[in-house]
Amino acid sequence: MEVSESTPSSQSTTVVKHKKGFPVEVFLYISPITILLIVFVFAPLVIILFFSFLKTGLFGEIVYEFSLENFKEMISGGTSQVFLTSFYLGVQTNIACLLLGYPIAYFIARYGGKWKVFLISLIIIPSWVAYLIRLYAFKTIAGTNGLINNFLMDWGIIDEPIQMLYTSGVVMVGLVYTWLPFMILPLHASLEGLEPALLEAATDLGAHPIRRFFRITLPLSRGGLIAGSILVFIPTMGDWLVPALLGGSKVMMIGNLVAHQFTVAGNIPAGSSLAVMLAATLILILYLAIKWGGKEAMENIV
Numbered sequence: 001m002e003v004s005e006s007t008p009s010s011q012s013t014t015v016v017k018h019k020k021g022f023p024v025e026v027f028l029y030i031s032p033i034t035i036l037l038i039v040f041v042f043a044p045l046v047i048i049l050f051f052s053f054l055k056t057g058l059f060g061e062i063v064y065e066f067s068l069e070n071f072k073e074m075i076s077g078g079t080s081q082v083f084l085t086s087f088y089l090g091v092q093t094n095i096a097c098l099l100l101g102y103p104i105a106y107f108i109a110r111y112g113g114k115w116k117v118f119l120i121s122l123i124i125i126p127s128w129v130a131y132l133i134r135l136y137a138f139k140t141i142a143g144t145n146g147l148i149n150n151f152l153m154d155w156g157i158i159d160e161p162i163q164m165l166y167t168s169g170v171v172m173v174g175l176v177y178t179w180l181p182f183m184i185l186p187l188h189a190s191l192e193g194l195e196p197a198l199l200e201a202a203t204d205l206g207a208h209p210i211r212r213f214f215r216i217t218l219p220l221s222r223g224g225l226i227a228g229s230i231l232v233f234i235p236t237m238g239d240w241l242v243p244a245l246l247g248g249s250k251v252m253m254i255g256n257l258v259a260h261q262f263t264v265a266g267n268i269p270a271g272s273s274l275a276v277m278l279a280a281t282l283i284l285i286l287y288l289a290i291k292w293g294g295k296e297a298m299e300n301i302v
Contacts, residue, residue, distance in 0.1 A: 045279070052272035060266050070273035079257065079274065083281075086254040089168065090236040093175040097183040097232050098225070100176070105187035105224075106217075109194070120188070123181050131178070135245050138177060142170055142246075166248040174242045179235060183228035190224025191217070230289050234282050254278050 055067040074080065108119045126134070141147045142164045149161040164170050194217065202212045218225075240255030247253075254274065261271030 048272045048275050048279075050272075051269050052276045054269045054272075056267050056269055062268060067269075070270050071277070073270075074273060074277060082252055082254050082257050083277075085168075085252065086237050089172055089175065089253065090233050092172050093179065093236045094183075094229050094233045096172065096176045097180050098229070101180055101183035101187055101228065102225075105184050105191055109188055109191035120185075123184055127181055131241065134178070135174065135241060138174055139165065139245055142173075165246060166250045168247070168251050171243050171247040171251045171253075174246045175236050175239060178239075178242060179232045182231040182235075186224040186227035186231065187221060188224075190221040190227075194220055226289050226292065230286060234286065237282060238278060 051062070052070060053066055053068070055063045055065060055069050057063045074083075104123075108116055112119050143149070144161045144163070144165070146164075148164070149158070152158045153161070198216050198220075199212055202216055207215065237253075238255045240253065240259050243251045243253045243256055244259075255278075258271050258274045258278065261267045261274060265271075
C-alpha cells in the first residue's frame with residue numbers, strides 16, 4: 001500500500017497562492033464601501049471646501065478667485081455669536097439628556113428584569129415616527145392654544161396663555177425631546193455590561209451607595225457616557241429643523257444660517273465656509289471625545 005504524502009514544496013506553494021489571493025479578496029470586500037464613502041462623503045466635502053475659498057460677485061455670481069473673505073466675516077461679523085448660541089444650546093441639551101437619560105438607563109439595566117425589552121422598545125418606537133411629524137406634534141402641544149396652556153387655564157393656574165414657542169427654552173426642550181434616546185441607548189449598553197460582583201464586593205467592604213456610584217458605576221460607564229454625548233451634541237450643533245419650527249426667527253443656530261445662505265441668500269461660498277467651520281469644529285470635538293473615551297466609547301457608538 002502506498003501512502004501519498006504532501007511534500008513541503010507543495011505545501012509552500014499552496015500557502016503562497018493563498019497569500020496572493022488574500023489582497024484581492026480584501027479589495028473585493030471593501031471596494032463597495034470605499035466607493036460609497038468617496039462618492040457620498042468625501043467628494044461633497046471636497047466640493048464644499050473648494051467653494052468656501054471663493055467669493056461672490058456684485059450680482060450674486062460665484063467669482064472663481066481664491067479668497068478668505070468669508071472666513072474673515074465669520075470671525076468679525078455676527079456669525080461668531082450664532083456659533084456661540086449653537087454651542088451653548090448643544091451643551092445645555094447634552095447636559096439635560098445626560099441628567100434624564102442616565103437614571104433611565106440605570107433603572108432599565110439594573111431593575112428592568114424581564115421588562116427590559118419592553119422598556120427599551122418604549123424608547124425606540126417613538127423614533128419610528130417621522131422627525132417632522134413629531135416636531136409638529138410638539139409644536140401643537142406647546143402652542144398658545146395647545147394642550148399645556150389649555151390644561152393650566154382650565155385648572156385656574158394661569159389667566160392667559162404662556163408664550164412658550166419661539167424662545168430658546170422651548171428650542172432646548174425640543175432638542176432634548178428629539179435626541180434623548182441617543183443618550184439612553186449607549187448608556188444602557190455600557191451599564192448592562194457592568195459586573196454585579198464589583199458592586200457586591202464594594203458593598204461588602206462598607207461602601208455606601210453614593211460612593212459605589214462615583215467609584216465604580218460612573219467610571220465603568222464612561223464609554224457609554226462619552227458615546228451618548230457624541231451622538232447628542234454633534235447632531236444638536238448642526239440641527240436646523242428644531243430651531244426653525246420651535247424658535248422661528250428669534251432663535252438662530254448655525255444650521256439655520258447655513259440653510260439660509262444656500263437657499264434664501266443664494267450665497268454658496270458663504271454657506272460653504274460656514275459648513276466647513278461647523279464640520280471642522282465637530283470633527284475636533286469628535287476627535288477629543290474619542291481620544292478621551294478610547295475604544296469603549298467607539299464600541300458604544302457602533
